[in-house]
Amino acid sequence: MPFQTLKKDTAEELSLEWIMHVKNYKLNLDKNRCVGCQICSLACPKEAIRIEKQSKTVGEKTQKAKVDIDLSKCNFCGICDILCPYGAITVTVDGKHLLSVLDKESFPQLIRDIKADASKFPMDRDKSEDVCPINLIKVHYSTAEGKPVEDSCSLNESEQHALRMKVEVDKEHCPCCGICEAKLPQGAMHVRRILSGKLAIKRENCPEGCTDCLDVCPITGALYLSDGDKKVHENEMFCVYCGACKIVCPVDEALDFKRTRINHTPVRSGAWNKALERLTSPTDMTKELKAKRSLRARESVKKRMGLKEEQRV
Amino acid sequence: MSKEIRKSVDTARKKTKPRQKKARPEAESPRIGVFVCQCGSNIASIIDVDALTKYVQTLPNVVHAENMNYPCSRQGQDEIIAAIKNNKLERVVVAGCSPRLYEPTFQSCVSRAELNPWLFEMANIREFASYCHQTTPGEANEKAKDTVRMAVAKARLLEPLKPIELPVTKKVMVIGGGIAGINAALDLADMGFKVYLVEKTETIGGYMALLDKTFPTLDCSICIEGPKMVDVGRHPNIEIISYADVLKVEGYVGNFKVKIRKNPRYVIAANCTGCGECRDACPIEYPNYADMYLGARKAISIPFGQAVPLTHTINRDYCIECYKCVDACGAREAINFDQKPEEIEVNVGAIVVTIGYGMYDPKDLAWTGYGRFSNVFTAMEFERLILAAGPTGGKVIRASDGQKPHSVAFMQCVGSRDINRYEYCSSFCCMYTLKHSVMLKEKYRDAIEVYVFYNDMRSNFKGYEEFFNRAQKSGVKFIRVKLENRRITEDPQTKNLTVCGENEDGKPVSVEAEMVVLANAAIPSQAASELAKILKIPLGKDGFFAECQPKIRPTDTEVPGIFLAGACQGLKDIPYSVAQGSAAAAQAASALSKGSWTVEPLVAKVNDELCSGCRVCESACSYHAINVEKAGDKSTAKVTEGLCRGCGICSSACPMDAITMPNYSDCQIVAQIQAVMKRELKKHD
Numbered sequence: 001m002p003f004q005t006l007k008k009d010t011a012e013e014l015s016l017e018w019i020m021h022v023k024n025y026k027l028n029l030d031k032n033r034c035v036g037c038q039i040c041s042l043a044c045p046k047e048a049i050r051i052e053k054q055s056k057t058v059g060e061k062t063q064k065a066k067v068d069i070d071l072s073k074c075n076f077c078g079i080c081d082i083l084c085p086y087g088a089i090t091v092t093v094d095g096k097h098l099l100s101v102l103d104k105e106s107f108p109q110l111i112r113d114i115k116a117d118a119s120k121f122p123m124d125r126d127k128s129e130d131v132c133p134i135n136l137i138k139v140h141y142s143t144a145e146g147k148p149v150e151d152s153c154s155l156n157e158s159e160q161h162a163l164r165m166k167v168e169v170d171k172e173h174c175p176c177c178g179i180c181e182a183k184l185p186q187g188a189m190h191v192r193r194i195l196s197g198k199l200a201i202k203r204e205n206c207p208e209g210c211t212d213c214l215d216v217c218p219i220t221g222a223l224y225l226s227d228g229d230k231k232v233h234e235n236e237m238f239c240v241y242c243g244a245c246k247i248v249c250p251v252d253e254a255l256d257f258k259r260t261r262i263n264h265t266p267v268r269s270g271a272w273n274k275a276l277e278r279l280t281s282p283t284d285m286t287k288e289l290k291a292k293r294s295l296r297a298r299e300s301v302k303k304r305m306g307l308k309e310e311q312r313v
Numbered sequence: 314m315s316k317e318i319r320k321s322v323d324t325a326r327k328k329t330k331p332r333q334k335k336a337r338p339e340a341e342s343p344r345i346g347v348f349v350c351q352c353g354s355n356i357a358s359i360i361d362v363d364a365l366t367k368y369v370q371t372l373p374n375v376v377h378a379e380n381m382n383y384p385c386s387r388q389g390q391d392e393i394i395a396a397i398k399n400n401k402l403e404r405v406v407v408a409g410c411s412p413r414l415y416e417p418t419f420q421s422c423v424s425r426a427e428l429n430p431w432l433f434e435m436a437n438i439r440e441f442a443s444y445c446h447q448t449t450p451g452e453a454n455e456k457a458k459d460t461v462r463m464a465v466a467k468a469r470l471l472e473p474l475k476p477i478e479l480p481v482t483k484k485v486m487v488i489g490g491g492i493a494g495i496n497a498a499l500d501l502a503d504m505g506f507k508v509y510l511v512e513k514t515e516t517i518g519g520y521m522a523l524l525d526k527t528f529p530t531l532d533c534s535i536c537i538e539g540p541k542m543v544d545v546g547r548h549p550n551i552e553i554i555s556y557a558d559v560l561k562v563e564g565y566v567g568n569f570k571v572k573i574r575k576n577p578r579y580v581i582a583a584n585c586t587g588c589g590e591c592r593d594a595c596p597i598e599y600p601n602y603a604d605m606y607l608g609a610r611k612a613i614s615i616p617f618g619q620a621v622p623l624t625h626t627i628n629r630d631y632c633i634e635c636y637k638c639v640d641a642c643g644a645r646e647a648i649n650f651d652q653k654p655e656e657i658e659v660n661v662g663a664i665v666v667t668i669g670y671g672m673y674d675p676k677d678l679a680w681t682g683y684g685r686f687s688n689v690f691t692a693m694e695f696e697r698l699i700l701a702a703g704p705t706g707g708k709v710i711r712a713s714d715g716q717k718p719h720s721v722a723f724m725q726c727v728g729s730r731d732i733n734r735y736e737y738c739s740s741f742c743c744m745y746t747l748k749h750s751v752m753l754k755e756k757y758r759d760a761i762e763v764y765v766f767y768n769d770m771r772s773n774f775k776g777y778e779e780f781f782n783r784a785q786k787s788g789v790k791f792i793r794v795k796l797e798n799r800r801i802t803e804d805p806q807t808k809n810l811t812v813c814g815e816n817e818d819g820k821p822v823s824v825e826a827e828m829v830v831l832a833n834a835a836i837p838s839q840a841a842s843e844l845a846k847i848l849k850i851p852l853g854k855d856g857f858f859a860e861c862q863p864k865i866r867p868t869d870t871e872v873p874g875i876f877l878a879g880a881c882q883g884l885k886d887i888p889y890s891v892a893q894g895s896a897a898a899a900q901a902a903s904a905l906s907k908g909s910w911t912v913e914p915l916v917a918k919v920n921d922e923l924c925s926g927c928r929v930c931e932s933a934c935s936y937h938a939i940n941v942e943k944a945g946d947k948s949t950a951k952v953t954e955g956l957c958r959g960c961g962i963c964s965s966a967c968p969m970d971a972i973t974m975p976n977y978s979d980c981q982i983v984a985q986i987q988a989v990m991k992r993e994l995k996k997h998d
Contacts, residue, residue, distance in 0.1 A: 001687045001712040002676070002694070003606030020600055021607035021694075021712050022704045045633040075612075075631040077597055100596035106635035107596075271635035 007071045016071050025076040026092045029067060033088035033173060035218045036064030037242035040080035040089060042278040045271055048073035049080060051247060062215035065247045077101055079275065082109060085194055085242050086134070086218070087173035107272055108264035112174055113192035116167040120188035123152055123160050128167075131183040133220040136170040175240040177219045182237070197241035197259040197280075203231045205254040213245035213255065260284050268292075342374075343403035345468055346396055347461065348389075349380035350409030352439055359443040359450050360457050365408070368458050372465050376400055385415055390422040397426035404468040408436040408461045429473035431914070431976055436464035459989050466988035470981045474914040479955050481567030481910050482662040485901050486511060488559055488844070491519025492887055493879025494667035495541050496894030497901075501665075502550035504902050509659055510545065511573060512555040513840065516620035518542055519669050523603055523617070523693070525700040527887055528748040529780035535619050535702075542621040553622055560656070562847050565955030566874025567662045567910040577652035579627040580613070584647035587615070587623030591638035591648065599631040601704075605694045608704025613638045613648075618702065663874045663901035666858060667894060668844060670880040673728040673735065673834040681727060681831055686803040687712040688810060688828045692745060695830045699752060709753070711828055713808035718827035720762040721753060722812045726796055728834035730768070735834045737855055740884040742832035743771045747784045749830065754787040763789045764824050766814055768796050774886075792822055801829055835884050848875055857883050868897045874910075876900045914975055916957035917964060923971035924949040930963035930972060939963050939972075 006017040012032065018025040041049040048070045054063035078091035078099040090097060101107040118139075121128050125139045141149040141163045149155070149163060169189075180189040201213075214223045214232045222238040223245065225231070246257040259280045264272075277285040347369045351357035362380040369378040377400040383389050384407055397405065405423050409415065412435040420430035438457040446453035483506055487498045490512035498510045510517065521527075522542070524534035545551050554573060561572040591613045598609035603616035610616065612632040613625050627638070627648070639648050672693055676684040683689045688711045690698070701707035711718055723746045729739040750763045765784075770791070772781040785791065794814030802811045813823040837856035845852045850870040853859040858877050861869035868876050878897035879890040904910065917930075917939060926948030930939045938956035941948050950963075950972070964972040973979070 001690065002674075002684055003600050004684075018600065020609060020704075021698075023598075023609050025598075046631075075597055075599060075633070077633050079633065100598070101633070101635070104594060104596040104635075104637055106633065106637050268640070269635040269637065270639075271633040274634065 005071050007069075009068075014067065014069065016069055016074055016076075018076060024094050026095075027069065027074065027076055027081075028090045028092075029069070030088045030090075033086045034064075034067055034084075035086055035088075035242060035244045036066065036216060036247060037085070037244040038065075038247055039083055039085065039242060039279065040067065043079050043083045043275045045077065045079060045274065046073045046075055048075075053248060056212075062212040062248055064216045064244060077107075079107055079271065082107055083275070083279075085110070085175035085240055101271070105267060106269050107275075108267035108269075110194050111192070111263045111265060112171050112176055112194060113190070113263070114169055114171050114174060114176065115190040116169050117187055117189075118165040118167040120185050121165055121167055122185060122188075123163075125152055128184060128188075131180045133177065133179060134173070134175075134218060136174050137180060138168040138170075140166040140168070142166070175219070175242060177222065177238045177240045179219065179221060179238050192263065193240070194263050195241040195259055196261040196263075197239075198256065199234050199236055199239050199241065199245075200256040201232060201234050202254055202256060203229065203233075205251050206231050207251060207254075210250065212248045212250060216244045216248050218242075218244065261288075343469060344376045344401055345372075345374045345404040345406060345465055346377040346393075346400055346402035347372075347375055347379075347406045347408060347465065348384050348393055348396075349378070349438075349461075350384050350407065351380060351382045352409060353382070356409070356439050356443045359447055359453050360438060361454055365438075365454070365457055365461065369408075369461055369465070372462060374404075374469055375465060377402060384409060385418055390418075390425075393419075393422055394426040397423065397428055402428070403432065404471055405433045406436060406461070406464045406468050407433070408438045408457070408464065410439040411437050431474040432468075432471050434464045434468040434471060436460045462988045462991070463985040466984040467981050470978075470984055471976055474975050477912040477914050477916070477954050478909045479565075479567050479912055481905050481908065482569075482660050483507070483905050483908075484509070484659075484661045485663045485665060485898075485905070486569070486571055486659065486661040487665045487667060489513075489519070489666065489668035489879070489881065490517030490545075490553070490555070491667060491669040491879060491890070492521045492538060492541075493669070493881075493890040493894035493897075494519070494665070495538070495545055496891050497665045497667060497878055497898040498545055498551050499541065499548065500895050500898035501902060502548045504898075504906075506550065506902065506905065508548075508551045509571075509661065510551055510553045511557055511559060512553065513558060513668075515556050515578070515616055515624075515626045516542075516622070517545060517553060517555065518619070518621065520693075521887060522619065523605075523696065525696055525703075526748060526752060528744045529776040529783075531748065531752070539619045542619065546621040546623075554657075555622060555624075556626065559844065559847060562664070562849075565953070566872075566904060568955060569661050569664060569874065571659045571661060571664070573657050573659060575655045575657065577654055578624060579629065579648065579650055579652050580625045581647050581649055581652075582622060582624045584645050585624045586645060586647075587625065589615075589625075590641040591625060594637040594641035596635065596637065597631050597633055599628060604697050604704045605691070607694060607697055662905045663876065664848065665876045665878060665894075665897045665901055666844070666848065666850075666870075666881060667877075667879045667897070668838045668840055668881045670835045670884060671838050673836045675727050675831050675833045678727060678734075680800050681724070682801045682803060682810070682829075683831060686801065686808070686810060686829075688718070688803075688808055689801065690828065690830050691833045692742065692749070692830055695749060696745075699749070709828075711808070717757075719760065720764070720824075720826040721750075721828045721830060722764040722766060722810070722824055722826035723750060723830045723832065724799065724801070724812065725765065725767040725832045727831040728836075729832075730796060731834075735836060735855070737884070738771065739832070739835045740771075741835070741886040743767070743769075744777060744780070744886065746830075746832050747772070747780055747789075750789040751780070751784050751787055754784075754789055759788075762826075764812070764826060765789060765791050766794050766799070766812060766824075767791060768794065774888075792824065793817065794822060795819075835880070838881060841881060848872065850875055855883075857881060868893060868900050874901075874904055910955070912954055913959070915959040915977070916954045917952045917959070917961070917972050917974055919950045919952060920971045920973070921947075921949045923969045924967075925969055925971075926950070927968065929966050929968060933962045933966040935962070936960075 004019040008015045014029040016027040038051050041051045050068045052066045081089045081091040128139050129137050141152045176191050176194045178191040181191045217223045226233045241259050249255040349362050349366050351362050366378050366380045407419050423433045424430045442453045442457040485501050485506050486509045487494045488511050498508045502508045521538045527534050557573050557575045560574050563570045592611045595611040595613045597612035600606040601610035613627045642648050675681045697703040698709050728734045753763050772778045798815050800813045809827050810829050811825050816822050850872050851859040858881050860867045876897040878893040926941050928941050930950050936956050938953045939950050942951045961974045964974050
């Protein structure tokens with residue numbers, strides 16, 4: 001069998017494949033999870049990913065932008081997989097989700113700092129699960145004996161008190177908006193952002209009645225339609241800075257958007273620096289490099305002077 | 314013609330004196346001898362040679378005429394020499410066969426009689442008379458007389474000439490680093506010539522480096538070739554220019570100027586030790602051409618372990634520029650992402666072309682199922698499967714389930730011996746199929762059934778028929794089928810294949826096999842047509858380089874100083890490629906060893922006084938051999954003797970009559986025309 005390349009594009013998924021006799025590379029884009037932000041296309045080192053704005057139909061909600069991947073350019077490195085805040089892309093080698101770029105420390109991992117304290121969760125399962133705009137929180141109740149309990153609300157207070165709770169967060173697909181932390185009782189969830197940045201709507205530039213950005217935003221509450229001026233307002237508290245809104249915005253000056261920082265594991269890699277420069281800005285990339293350099297300088301001084309942490313103060 | 318040229322032509326004409334008419338040669342001078350050849354019955358059966366000889370004696374200046382059976386034989390030549398001496402002959406005409414083959418023979422014959430070899434003329438009464446007018450002997454005899462009369466008329470005006478000696482560069486370029494090129498390079502380098510071995514890919518070795526075993530001895534292929542590759546890399550007289558393309562070739566034998574582009578490897582060859590630490594650090598993989606894309610290699614890597622030069626290459630199509638390789642290389646500092654393509658120019662005296670062959674992709678032969686059925690392989694893919702250093706570690710496994718097949722069918726003549734694809738026989742497929750089947754049978758014994766669907770088993774050459782017998786004895790089943798109506802189908806469940814054909818009686822035969830291997834045609838290299846244009850050498854109709862003469866000059870091309878060896882001239886297996894590589898090396902060495910190259914003096918001569926520098930000749934010459942150059946205040950045409958092929962186009966194009974072709978001058982040609990017209994006039998009188 002000769003070397004084969006395959007591309008399948010359905011309503012549910014887009015998949016690319018390299019089939020070699022002894023090895024199989026596969027990239028899978030879950031179109032239900034994809035929000036049409038531009039992160040993968042900016043991060044791709046081979047410029048294989050294209051984002052296409054969908055044409056608008058009058059009277060209907062604006063469609064999220066569509067992702068297309070060029071099979072002849074893709075090298076299955078998995079950088080898109082690593083950076084997708086929604087975990088929509090999966091790259092596998094022989095069916096295993098083990099990325100060589102991580103293994104060889106050629107690329108960092110996003111830090112999804114998510115902690116859940118089940119004891120602080122409310123008794124109402126639906127209420128706790130529904131806070132997540134993309135349904136990633138699952139709560140399980142069981143009796144002290146370990147028997148699963150389906151309907152916890154019907155129990156009386158003492159019974160409820162005896163229940164054991166287990167909270168499962170699908171971290172892999174979580175963009176870390178922090179809505180759960182804000183809406184659930186204090187201490188139930190702890191979420192740190194992956195991406196930081198700036199989002200400001202210049203409403204004076206918004207076309208009359210335009211809600212394109214709001215239509216595509218996957219995080220309920222990050223954008224909202226104001227009752228007063230009937231225009232879209234932003235709530236940066238919940239924004240994940242994915243940029244899906246920026247892609248569909250019809251007026252360039254209407255949306256002031258930028259990413260400034262990405263929370264990632266430490267790495268020394270040219271590929272990361274380039275991706276960071278494209279995702280944030282050259283200035284922000286330089287900032288990170290400077291921070292890294294000063295950290296290294298401090299380390300080496302520490303090593304040379306033989307100073308200990310306490311003595312330094 | 315433009316106004317300016319016409320004007321300059323007119324003024325130049327006025328300046329020159331009217332041409333002096335040549336005095337009619339005296340009756341006895343020059344003394345011409347004519348030798349009429351009988352050529353067995355080739356000429357004598359149609360042409361009355363006695364009558365022709367008698368007729369020749371009546372022509373002016375002819376003082377001696379005789380006919381003989383084979384003037385080209387040793388005895389015939391001795392007789393000619395004796396006749397020249399006895400009759401004090403000053404010009405010699407042989408009326409016989411084609412000058413293309415025999416002119417050099419007779420030129421050396423007359424020079425042995427101390428006569429200038431260019432005072433010899435040939436009249437072709439075989440091809441021009443006896444061969445082409447066999448049914449009309451009367452007219453044939455008349456035409457023979459005309460032909461001889463013309464030759465005598467020209468001979469009267471022949472002038473003695475001196476051969477031209479051109480200096481040569483004692484360096485050779487070998488294009489293509491396969492086994493033929495490796496041998497040519499090593500032989501030439503051992504003879505003391507500086508050799509540039511230019512290779513398109515990252516490593517020398519060619520197809521042989523990718524094979525598992527060689528037939529009929531089942532020697533490990535890379536174990537034989539590897540040491541030779543290392544020798545090439547270490548030889549002080551050989552410079553390997555790998556990962557490079559030949560862009561342009563100018564000049565002529567002894568003085569070629571070759572422009573080469575060295576493609577960037579992004580690795581500094583001098584610093585790279587080939588340790589492979591960069592490869593281990595690299596996170597990216599892509600399909601490896603050396604494994605026929607069955608397996609992958611790193612974005613910074615070598616195609617296979619024995620690569621020469623052992624320099625890693627970064628494939629920027631796949632590299633993500635994480636610079637982990639730079640970290641791994643460390644103090645050696647061999648990696649340079651800023652490398653650019655580099656163009657270099659090399660002067661060489663001779664070029665040996667050994668670019669090898671390519672493989673036909675059987676995807677467009679629908680009946681084979683190749684590309685659709687996962688367990689159908691090409692022979693080269695099978696070669697990488699069975700190779701211990703290959704992507705599967707030498708395990709022959711199916712693509713559909715990774716299991717070892719219990720039956721393998723080989724299908725011969727896929728694309729070759731097919732008038733709609735490649736009409737020729739690919740020459741080595743029968744033998745490598747025998748090799749594969751013997752290897753399978755001797756490795757797995759009764760655990761595997763091996764079938765070979767063949768049409769003709771071609772196992773000529775030394776030791777090959779014996780190898781065929783070994784295959785038969787080892788239990789391989791040979792099934793003879795017609796080339797038409799062959800078919801391979803797949804069971805969608807088991808992914809097993811059914812191979813069908815028709816035997817000699819037209820009855821269907823079919824066998825179920827778990828794996829099929831196609832003997833796909835070997836075809837001309839992809840680079841051949843482009844290189845043919847660059848080198849100005851012709852391709853044959855099959856797409857392989859055309860040799861000068863298929864029987865006695867198989868390594869020469871039409872261009873002096875450019876030689877051929879290996880499969881690029883015609884498909885051949887390893888021992889014959891090796892032998893031809895050495896043959897081409899010897900040819901190149903003999904062209905350069907004398908220190909100068911002798912050119913026939915039949916090249917254009919420019920009369921500087923008459924030349925107006927109008928450049929008409931420049932555009933007329935298809936060999937770029939004539940150029941107008943400024944000398945002092947006058948521009949005149951200059952001929953590059955090494956490039957001039959003596960075609961005479963410039964001479965006839967020149968509006969000033971400033972260019973003459975020695976021994977093809979106007980007065981010589983006019984004399985021939987006058988001689989042939991004489992009969993015509995008589996007829997009409």
